[in-house]
Amino acid sequence: MGGAHHDGAAVANHGRPVPMFDDGLAVPRYPAGSGTGAPVAPLPLSGHVALVSGGSQGLGLRIVRMLAERGMRVVLASRSAHRGRAAVELLGDLADRVAVRELDIRDPGSVARLASWLDRRLGRCDVLVNNAAVLIDDDRDGVATVDLEVVRSTLETNLLGTWRLTQAIVPLMYARRYGRIVNVSSGLASLAGMRRGLPAYRASKCAVNALTRMLADELASAGILVNACCPGPVHGDPNGARLSASADAPVWLATLPDDGPTGGFYRGRTPLDW
Ligand SMILES: NC(=O)c1ccc[n+]([C@@H]2O[C@H](COP(=O)([O-])OP(=O)(O)OC[C@H]3O[C@@H](n4cnc5c(N)ncnc54)[C@H](OP(=O)(O)O)[C@@H]3O)[C@@H](O)[C@H]2O)c1
Secondary structure (H helix, E strand, O other), X not given: OOOOXXXXXXXXXXXXXXXXXXXXXXXXXXXXXXXXOOOOOOOOOOOOEEEEOOOOOHHHHHXXXXXXXXXXXXXXXXXXXXXXXXXXXXXXXXXXXXXXXXXXXXXXXXXXXXXXXXXXXXXXXXXXXXXXXXXOOOOOOXXXXXXXXXXXXXXXXXHHHHHHHHHHHHHHHHHHOOEEEEEEOOHHHOHHHOOOOOHHHHHHHHHHXXXXXXXXXXXXXXXXXXXXXXXXXXXXXXXXXXXXXXXXXXXXXXXXOOOOOOOOEEEOOEEOOO
């Protein structure tokens, strides 16, 4: 379906022609119809490569779709290549712009393999959407009572995994003096509104917000914009309209112009209190 698996196109990679994606994706057909039937915007971003972690379902998959609709080549990263390929099947013609790669952000080897593949095969990564996360504690858990193994595991994915992937990708952005990093956070991490419940998740996303601020400052002069956002509620949406609304902020932040904001925290396109 969608002609997702054929060879052919070549893109520049350090001056050498290489297949666009080695697991199937080759010829971006411009202009393409979107899987949703929505009009496809002009394609100023068509040479760009975006990486979306946790891209095989939910918000991640919607972000993959919307970036592909904007003309980007998108790497859909999933812990399971099988789930990733099944997700690409849902994208219709846009599948031509999407490659699936395995990625477990808890595993340093997995992260290094993906970064190396991006460098060797595409020579770039312009956009990183840190979407992958877990929520494994409970609204009834408290700081004083939560199992610290749950906290450790949450931080291992949400904080260290995000940090690890970011460290692996920043050099690719730095080399080209261009990048957009979007950390999908949560309003639950806002210190201004902090309250009880989900302590591991809240603390992990709070730490991701801190990373966002520090990294934005570190990379301010390198053309790399770093922002966090809360997508708002993602699930319980039978027709997908809420999902598109939730994806609007990460997609907006992934496609910011050079003079766009950095070091911000947004819900929709409105700044949120840290
Ligand atoms: N749901 C909401 O209402 C809501 C609200 C505010 C913020 N958020 C944030 O929005 C983002 C997406 O949420 P969602 O509800 O769409 O989540 P989801 O459906 O649970 O999807 C999360 C994704 O993270 C991936 N993931 C988990 N552990 C991973 C690991 N170790 N390595 C790589 N990938 C891993 C999973 O990928 P696999 O395919 O590999 O399993 C999964 O596809 C998250 O950052 C979440 O915190 C969600």
